[in-house]
Amino acid sequence: MPPSRLFRSTTAAAAAATAALALLISGCSSGGPSPGGAAPGRSTEAGAGRPASDGSPLEPLPAVVPTALRPYYDQRLSWHDCGVAGFQCATMKAPLDYDKPDPGTDLKLAVARKKATGPGPRIGSLLVNPGGPGGSAIDYLQQYAPQPAAVRARYDMVAMDPRGVARSEPVECLTDRQMDHFTQIDTTPDTPAEVGKLVTAYRNFAEGCEARSGKLLPHVSTIEAARDMDILRAVLGDQKLTYVGASYGTFLGATYAGLFPTRSGRLVLDGATDPSLDSRTVNLEQTAGFNTAFTAFATDCVKRQDCPLGTKSAADAGRQLSALFKKLDTHPVPTGQDRKLTESLATTGVIAAMYDEGAWSLLRTAIAQAKDGNGRALLALSDSYYERSASGHYANQMYANPAVNCLDLPAPFTSPDQVRAALPAFRKASPVFGDNFAWNALNCAYWPVKPTGTARRIPAKGAAPIVVVGTTRDPATPYAWAKGLAAQLSSATLLTYVGDGHTAYGRGSDCIDTAINTFLLEGTPPAKNKRCT
Incomplete structure (x- = not known):
């Protein structure tokens, strides 16, 4: 059961998932979050038929x-x-x-840095954030984001775990055993009894968060995290913030620019979210975004002899995957552990592989194994998505994620009846994932803290040039969102990657990497409407 609206960078999410699955498939021992995008038949790139936002703009704070x-x-x-x-x-x-x-109530926020290596004069500090919300920026910096040598040479690379995340006063909700049970709850309920169990699971999750982190829950909003970033900018000695944010990190970075436009320096927002959208639209469009990604995967799969979903068409492959999910709903398969592969865990495993086309071959193998009654590989993908270690311990991302999301925007649904009414739209957006994502969007309905945020445009008038990056077949942050954010920000330039996967920087496109590195090092944004492959 992935929490609703999980936005995290490909590097942080898919790299770990791919590595875990590769170990399993090779025979070795391995030692939420929400899906969505444009509806089938509608290009995510074009954003056709998308309603314009009438949300009020985010106003700057006093200078x-x-x-x-x-x-x-x-x-x-x-x-x-x-x-x-x-x-x-x-x-x-x-x-x-x-x-x-x-x-007496101050928070202690963890910060890490790697000082500029030279040669060349130091430009300043470069803050990074991998998204989530709830992803550890420090882990991301230390493991995945050293940045190109030319950038490392000129910047101190810096990360701060946002409030409520990882090393910074982490939100806690469930024990590991309770979380194991939560991830296996049926999120495609077929009966009133199953709906009741799902609602009970959401209530128990929320009550656990309140019991363990009640004092912190009202104060983990994106606006507060952005204000923390301004304090960090100042104590690092920088007049302006230089920042690379991925996925949800783009919302955090855009919010910073909106609050502090005159202190915003070179900002790169990769895999952009659109802050002007209400939570129901976000969930519906993200559902379709994962459908777009799955269609790309299925189109590639059916051309191959080893495709476990047949060789007819992408639509038929989707029907076969849906049939597998339905079978697992009633007959979970063994995994070699004390947990069986349920429909919910299998769905999460497939979602994990949608973040990076490099995982497609491994996903084909995992699906084939599941169809043969071995759920081990899909479970490994699911576990890596949830950041569950081999010892059974969960990182706090899946707790911080709803804590931030449920505070930032009013809940998309407040009752099961509202979800039922929306199911046709979600099924149209994704025949494979629609039901799952619609019911996942109910999680904030039972949150113990009322939302403090709302959907708003962010013009950030007076900010220095900002580069917004969008990938045309991005599953988690549909391309239309990058276009929407770039249109809002008064100084933004849209940089487009024509391809698959979530986020674009550092994922193999020399065109994208060169454009961003040039911007960070020289301050020159890419040409208007630049497109890369």
Whole structure:
């Protein structure tokens, strides 16, 4: 059961999933989140028929730092060795409540950096965020995001786990055993009893978060995280923020630009989200985005002799996958563990592979094995998506994710009846995933904290040039969202990758990488409407 609206970078999500599955398929031991995009028959790239937003714009904060916040901006970080080669770590203080800062309730936010290596003069600090919400920026920096040598040479590479995430006062909700049960709940309920079990699961999840993290839950919004980033910019000694954000990290970066346009430097927003969309539209369009990705996978699959979904057509492959899910709904298959592969876990495993076309061959093998009664490989994909370790421990991403999402926007649905009414639209968006994604979108209905945010356009007037990157067949952040964000931001340039997968920077396109590196190093954005393959 992936939480609703999970936006995370391909590198952070799919690399781990692909590695885990590769180990299993080779015979070795391995030692939410929400899906969506444009409806079938409608190009995600064109965004045809998409309603314009009438949301009010996000207004900038006053340029002068309030006196009550001055101590946070004036603090000095004490850096120490992280234990990871070349990295230093520190702890930064931020107010729990920006409206009522109180040193007695301050949050301690984890920061890491790798100083510029040279040659060439240092430009400043480059902050990175992999998305989620809930992804650890520090893990991302240390494991996957060293950036090209030319960029490393000129920037201190910096990451901060946002409030509520990983090392920064993490939101906690369930025990590992409870989370195992939660991920196996049926998210395509066929009877009133199954609907009741799903609602109970959402209520229990929310109650667990309130019991373990109640004080923090009202204060993990994207606006508050963006304000934390401005404190970090100041304590690092930078006049303007330089930033590369992926997936949800684009919403965080755009929010920063909207709040602090005059302090925004070179921002790269890759795999962009559209902040002007309400939560129901976001979920529906993301559903179709995964359908677009699955159609691309299926089209490739049916051309191959080893396709486990037949060789007729992409539509037929979708029907065969749906049949497999339906079979698993009533007859889960063994995995070699004490957990069987259920329909919900299998669906999550397929979703994980949609983030990166490099995982397609492994997904074909995993589906074939599941059809033969061996669910081990699809379970491995699902576990990596949930960040479940081999020991059975879950990272906190799946707890931080709904905590942020349910605070940022009002719930898309407030009752099972509303989900039932929306099922035809979700099924049209994705015959394979529609029911699953619609019911997943019910999770915020039972959240213990009322939302503080709303859908808003972000013009960020006065900001320096911003590069927005969109991939035409992106499953998690449909291309129409990149076009929407680029149209809102007054200084944005849209850079397009024509291809598959989620996000584009550092994924093999020399055209994309050169354009972004040039922008970061020289401040020159790519040409208007530049497209890369």
